[in-house]
Amino acid sequence: MVRDPFRAWKVALWVYAGTFFFVLYAPLVTIAVLSFNESEITGFPIAAFSLRWYRAVLGNPVLLAAFWHSVVVGVATALVATALALGLALAFRHDFRGKGVLLNLVLVPLVIPGIIGGIVLLIFFGYAEVRSSLMSTVLVAHVNWVLPFAFLTLYPRVHRFDQTLEEAAMDLGAHPRQIFLRIVLPIIRPGIIATALFSFSLSFDEFIRTVFVVGEERTVPVQFWTMIVDRLAPELPAMAVVIILISMAVALLGFTYANRADGAGS
Amino acid sequence: MSKSSMKRRAFLKHSAQALGAAAFAGIPGMTYAQQKTITAVFAGVILPDKVRPVVENATNVKVNNLPYVSPTDTVAKLLAPGGTSRYDLMVSVTNFMRGPLLGERAGQELAMALDMSKVPNAAKLLPLFKEETIRRAGKTYAVPIFWGYDSVIYNRKKIPEDAALTQSWKVLFDDKYAGRVALRDDAHQSIAAAALSMGHKKPFEMDKKDLDEVTRFLIAKKKNFRTMWTQFGEAVNMMSSGEIDAMYGWIVMRAVLQRRGLDVTNNWPSDGLLFWNQAAFIPKNAPNAAEAHAVLNAMCGVEYGIALTRETEYLVTSAGTAAALSAADRRKFGYDILERGLNLVPLAWPKSMDSWIEAWGRVKAA
Amino acid sequence: MNGPAVKPIGKPWLLASPAVLWLVVFGLAPLVFMVAMSFWKSTIFGTRPDFQLGNYARQLSEPLYGTLMLKSLRIATASTLLALVVSYPIAYFMTRLRGVWKSVFIIGLFMPFWTSYVVRTFVWLPILGRAGAINTALMWLGIIDRPIDWLIYNEGTIYLGLVYVYTLFMVLPIYLSLDRIDPRLIEAAVDLGARPWSVFWRILLPLSWPGVLSGCIMVFLLGIGAYVTPRLLGGPSGIMYGNMIADQFLSNNNWAFGAALGTTLALVVVILLLITGRWIGIRQVFTGGRF
Numbered sequence: 041m042v043r044d045p046f047r048a049w050k051v052a053l054w055v056y057a058g059t060f061f062f063v064l065y066a067p068l069v070t071i072a073v074l075s076f077n078e079s080e081i082t083g084f085p086i087a088a089f090s091l092r093w094y095r096a097v098l099g100n101p102v103l104l105a106a107f108w109h110s111v112v113v114g115v116a117t118a119l120v121a122t123a124l125a126l127g128l129a130l131a132f133r134h135d136f137r138g139k140g141v142l143l144n145l146v147l148v149p150l151v152i153p154g155i156i157g158g159i160v161l162l163i164f165f166g167y168a169e170v171r172s173s174l175m176s177t178v179l180v181a182h183v184n185w186v187l188p189f190a191f192l193t194l195y196p197r198v199h200r201f202d203q204t205l206e207e208a209a210m211d212l213g214a215h216p217r218q219i220f221l222r223i224v225l226p227i228i229r230p231g232i233i234a235t236a237l238f239s240f241s242l243s244f245d246e247f248i249r250t251v252f253v254v255g256e257e258r259t260v261p262v263q264f265w266t267m268i269v270d271r272l273a274p275e276l277p278a279m280a281v282v283i284i285l286i287s288m289a290v291a292l293l294g295f296t297y298a299n300r301a302d303g304a305g306s
Numbered sequence: 307m308s309k310s311s312m313k314r315r316a317f318l319k320h321s322a323q324a325l326g327a328a329a330f331a332g333i334p335g336m337t338y339a340q341q342k343t344i345t346a347v348f349a350g351v352i353l354p355d356k357v358r359p360v361v362e363n364a365t366n367v368k369v370n371n372l373p374y375v376s377p378t379d380t381v382a383k384l385l386a387p388g389g390t391s392r393y394d395l396m397v398s399v400t401n402f403m404r405g406p407l408l409g410e411r412a413g414q415e416l417a418m419a420l421d422m423s424k425v426p427n428a429a430k431l432l433p434l435f436k437e438e439t440i441r442r443a444g445k446t447y448a449v450p451i452f453w454g455y456d457s458v459i460y461n462r463k464k465i466p467e468d469a470a471l472t473q474s475w476k477v478l479f480d481d482k483y484a485g486r487v488a489l490r491d492d493a494h495q496s497i498a499a500a501a502l503s504m505g506h507k508k509p510f511e512m513d514k515k516d517l518d519e520v521t522r523f524l525i526a527k528k529k530n531f532r533t534m535w536t537q538f539g540e541a542v543n544m545m546s547s548g549e550i551d552a553m554y555g556w557i558v559m560r561a562v563l564q565r566r567g568l569d570v571t572n573n574w575p576s577d578g579l580l581f582w583n584q585a586a587f588i589p590k591n592a593p594n595a596a597e598a599h600a601v602l603n604a605m606c607g608v609e610y611g612i613a614l615t616r617e618t619e620y621l622v623t624s625a626g627t628a629a630a631l632s633a634a635d636r637r638k639f640g641y642d643i644l645e646r647g648l649n650l651v652p653l654a655w656p657k658s659m660d661s662w663i664e665a666w667g668r669v670k671a672a
Numbered sequence: 673m674n675g676p677a678v679k680p681i682g683k684p685w686l687l688a689s690p691a692v693l694w695l696v697v698f699g700l701a702p703l704v705f706m707v708a709m710s711f712w713k714s715t716i717f718g719t720r721p722d723f724q725l726g727n728y729a730r731q732l733s734e735p736l737y738g739t740l741m742l743k744s745l746r747i748a749t750a751s752t753l754l755a756l757v758v759s760y761p762i763a764y765f766m767t768r769l770r771g772v773w774k775s776v777f778i779i780g781l782f783m784p785f786w787t788s789y790v791v792r793t794f795v796w797l798p799i800l801g802r803a804g805a806i807n808t809a810l811m812w813l814g815i816i817d818r819p820i821d822w823l824i825y826n827e828g829t830i831y832l833g834l835v836y837v838y839t840l841f842m843v844l845p846i847y848l849s850l851d852r853i854d855p856r857l858i859e860a861a862v863d864l865g866a867r868p869w870s871v872f873w874r875i876l877l878p879l880s881w882p883g884v885l886s887g888c889i890m891v892f893l894l895g896i897g898a899y900v901t902p903r904l905l906g907g908p909s910g911i912m913y914g915n916m917i918a919d920q921f922l923s924n925n926n927w928a929f930g931a932a933l934g935t936t937l938a939l940v941v942v943i944l945l946l947i948t949g950r951w952i953g954i955r956q957v958f959t960g961g962r963f
Binding site for chain 2: 794797915
Binding site for chain 1: 682684685687688689690691692694695696698699700701702703705706758761762764765768778779780781782783784785786787788789790791792794795796797798799801803804805808836839840841844845848849852862868882883886889890893897899914917918921922927930931934937938941942945
């Protein structure tokens, strides 16, 4: 009964959430609808419904290869960036000299505009005579971009970690590594997973830095760009839909796996 | 080993081979045979899927073209350390490339002097483009291979073809069509169009005073523009959906829109039709120079030219292509503009691109 | 909550060193390079390391650059605040979910971001245009008889585009920090008679402050470097600082000037972070102070 004054707020919150997700997905639904448009022009009205563009996408290995490249570099970026960010976040729980400087260092890639970040890496790798490829230059560009975000996401989570648990374990004579693996890690694991997921998303979406350091193996955004910049790309909506569907499938897989590993609850 | 397992192994081996061959054959451009590949940088539009076999079959060389961003990006790739040895063939806007390619002094060229005996087709260019070839001290460094012109693409149903206004750049700036026109978001092309519409005969040699005048004009007319388009698809979609009735546009856009059945055409501005060309060159230390020469030669050839023109409506510089087409086709694609006595203005590089970019920034920020 | 006597496990510099190494080599070195290049001279023949201050002199003498900087700051700030207002309730909403629904909504939030932002910006054109989905629907319903012009190609559309594309960056950190708040705190406050606004202002906001700050920093930095969004959606006035930088590299060969503009942008951002840091306590948040 005491909670009744909040009922209106709760309803409002649900309505708001509904509106938010509607607006979030409406453009995607629009893309999906447009992907069935027979017409070469991406837009309304729908001339006729057809699967023409899906056939074009699925029959075009170049597009599917781009998707694969994005996934591969995305996973690699997520792993590297999350690991580096975790080290940083754990380190930041301590008090040490140079913390402020270190923070500024972490934010540096954020402060460089995308285009410059890309060109500077192009020159940098040129001097180092490193050939442009997915796992060298593109990976570096992506981790660079993602690391500050990974840190900013993970740190608040690690920061709120209740250290009395650690204290208790240490009092009981536990080794630091044990403490980390069996106490700290499980508790911050959701944060780590969220950070990894976020890092993957960032890498998947990254375009401007990538376009300067990409070699022959294009990522999805670079492929999209190449498609729309100097020709009509009627298969673009279909490709976007295919990517969303595959991402959904992967997410669902990851989710059921995580749920099973967790047992009940979240 | 039992008979059945041997049969199974043989079957698997054969299927693997068949699958492999099928997979390779299925991937565009890859064949099972040993074939050289060159790494190229040029706009994908000049080697579309239908035209690619023409070049690759004639030379038995695979062309692997990397994403092309802009002429500046091409120069950037070339100037980056190791850039001259990373790519085999590049094609970009001639006027832009001339400076960086030749370098300030002899001996600083970034492209290799072409072995013209390997590029016999280059001798047969249209006269207009023979002069555009990038040369120094008797050696040829870049050969123009395709060209086109920019003009106003407009909807004939909404804008009358016969009006003098329509056959001029002024149609984009006149208040009559306010809110229904678009420029390209590009300092170079938009300022040039505006300058021509104001009567400047040599827009790329404008001094500061004239540039400021054009800038003020553009700022005054800004409210007439629906938007400034940035991408091909965006521009075509806008015309097709009726968002706008006229825009600064490219030939290929006209082709696409006409193929869709829209009553769209381009005008022939009396104040000056802007035409441009792109040239092919081989970076100084290209790893596969011989194959690059062969591909370059093929792209100067008549077969490629006809295929490209029919597929994209871009025009090629080879005289043989123009001659091989019928008079009706020549008119349709625009090869006859050289004979028609139109006012042709080459889309040259302005003396001070920096000021142009600044001016355009001022226009947009106003 | 954290007594000064408890030392967390691990040696700080050991933990941080891989990241530090990476950042110095791949993050700092290129930045230093950009600053160095900003003093060089670019011509059509390339960029030469002849030290000169011309690139900065030009920025000071031509008012355009100041105007663009202010415009970009304004748009970035407004987008950040809008994103904050839009995202905070969603973050809170997600913390109230239980069990499988939480994961469902998180995945649901992430999913759109697995489409390229180029596509997600491009898609507003067939929605907001004169012949777009909204106008078509409104005309079909008879609400209007001529298409609405102002849905697109103005500054408002830029805000829409930026907030839409960067919401995830705001929701996620806020959600992560809200999620750690013990719900019993809120229950207790309510039992003691607190009104919703007090609960928000005196419990939720302070405790989620690190998340809010992270989110705002991220969205602001993303917004200020924006260039696809203003170009595609902003109409004839759709220009921001990032577009000017891009033009130096894409339309012109003036890398040195582009680097100078980039350095200026970086400088402005760093100064802003330092100032707000003093004011709002960024350092405290990130350097482990108490709240």
